[in-house]
Amino acid sequence: MATYIIGDLHGCFAEFQQLLANVAFDPKVDELWLTGDLIARGDHSLECLRFVKSLGEQAKTVLGNHDLHFLATALGIKKVKSKDKVDAILNAPDRHELINWLRQQPLLLQHPRHQFILTHAGISPEWDLATAKQCAHEVEQVLRSEQYGELLAQMYDNQPDHWSANLQGIERLRYAINVFTRMRFCYPDKRLDFECKLPPHEVNNELKPWFELANPLFTTQDILFGHWASLIGYPTPPNIYALDTGCVWGNYLTLLRWEDKAIFTQTALNSH
Numbered sequence: 001m002a003t004y005i006i007g008d009l010h011g012c013f014a015e016f017q018q019l020l021a022n023v024a025f026d027p028k029v030d031e032l033w034l035t036g037d038l039i040a041r042g043d044h045s046l047e048c049l050r051f052v053k054s055l056g057e058q059a060k061t062v063l064g065n066h067d068l069h070f071l072a073t074a075l076g077i078k079k080v081k082s083k084d085k086v087d088a089i090l091n092a093p094d095r096h097e098l099i100n101w102l103r104q105q106p107l108l109l110q111h112p113r114h115q116f117i118l119t120h121a122g123i124s125p126e127w128d129l130a131t132a133k134q135c136a137h138e139v140e141q142v143l144r145s146e147q148y149g150e151l152l153a154q155m156y157d158n159q160p161d162h163w164s165a166n167l168q169g170i171e172r173l174r175y176a177i178n179v180f181t182r183m184r185f186c187y188p189d190k191r192l193d194f195e196c197k198l199p200p201h202e203v204n205n206e207l208k209p210w211f212e213l214a215n216p217l218f219t220t221q222d223i224l225f226g227h228w229a230s231l232i233g234y235p236t237p238p239n240i241y242a243l244d245t246g247c248v249w250g251n252y253l254t255l256l257r258w259e260d261k262a263i264f265t266q267t268a269l270n271s272h
Contacts, residue, residue: 003114003258005033007243008064008226011042011085013051015253015266023255023264027058033109035226035243036064036120036181038102039086042248046088046098053101063105063143064120064227065181072152074099103143107180108136114258116222123223124179125190125213126163132217135176142173161192184228186210199230211240224256 004025009016025032038052038061039045052059066084073080074090089098109118110133117123123132142151154170155177167175178192185193185200185207193207200209209231211218222239229246236242247253247268255264 001029001031003031003033003111005035005116005118005224005241005243005256005258007035007245007254008037008229008248009034009039009042009048009253010037010066010248011039011045011048012247012253012268013042013044013047014269015247016048016051018269019253019255019264019266022266023257027055030058032059033111033118033224034059034061035118035224036062037066037226037244038064039070039089040066040084043085045086046092049089049098049102050094053098060109060118061105062109062118062120063102063107063181067102067105068152068155068177068181071099071103071148072155075149075152077149077153078156103148106136106140107176108132111258114222116224116258118224120181120225121179121183121227122210122225123215123217124163124175124183124192125186125210125215125218127179127215127217129217129221131165135172136180139173139176139180158192158194161194162190181227183210186213188213197230199232200234209234209236211236 032055038048052061070086072078089095142148151173155174157174160171160175163175182194183192185196187193188206190213196203196207224241224243226244228242229244229249231242232245241256243254243256245252245254250268252265252267
């Protein structure tokens with residue numbers, strides 16, 4: 001039995017299947033954990049979504065920003081962009097089943113044996129683990145309720161960019177969504193920045209990757225995340241694992257086997 005964690009799929013189904021074949025993934029005994037953004041931008045989002053769903057309890061995924069945006073477009077809150085390549089899902093006979101399955105997925109997972117934490121974008125430098133779990137739970141409850149459309153309609157904003165335990169309502173939920181699905185850089189005072197998309201080695205201002213700010217959690221807890229393909233080649237702390245390696249942008253897909261920390265990669269097979 002092995003535990004595999006894979007970076008953002010973005011509809012790269014052929015590469016996904018090749019990686020699983022390369023490690024002889026056995027869904028009867030092995031576990032697959034995914035960093036979110038299963039869909040959008042790649043050509044085979046429908047296949048990725050159906051396959052992960054078909055694995056049942058052997059697969060665990062968190063929600064990414066593209067997953068949430070897709071849910072918003074499915075409700076008509078946002079217009080579908082042709083570059084997202086999600087029409088196949090929207091036109092699928094099992095569309096409603098897939099959408100309902102997707103919105104049941106969490107924002108944060110902790111492995112029961114290995115104890116690593118998995119989120120799409122990371123953990124706020126202003127949170128301890130208990131706060132992160134509580135904030136994830138609060139958002140998940142709304143996403144799984146009949147009010148989920150109201151939440152998705154109001155999540156598109158960069159404020160608040162600072163955590164306070166006094167945050168309530170949509171501001172509290174939005175901060176949590178932004179941390180779990182959009183965060184990359186932070187200011188020294190731990191405010192979130194959403195403007196900079198550069199690789200860290202090209203940033204000359206005060207911004208720092210979230211995991212480089214002072215937080216005891218970042219030195220004591222194994223944290224795995226995706227979302228940030230431009231971190232390729234950037235050194236993260238030994239207990240922080242960045243698994244999005246931009247397959248959909250022509251780079252490669254990355255799979256980590258937790259038991260021995262072996263890394264497996266699959267180069268993009270064609271243009272996405």
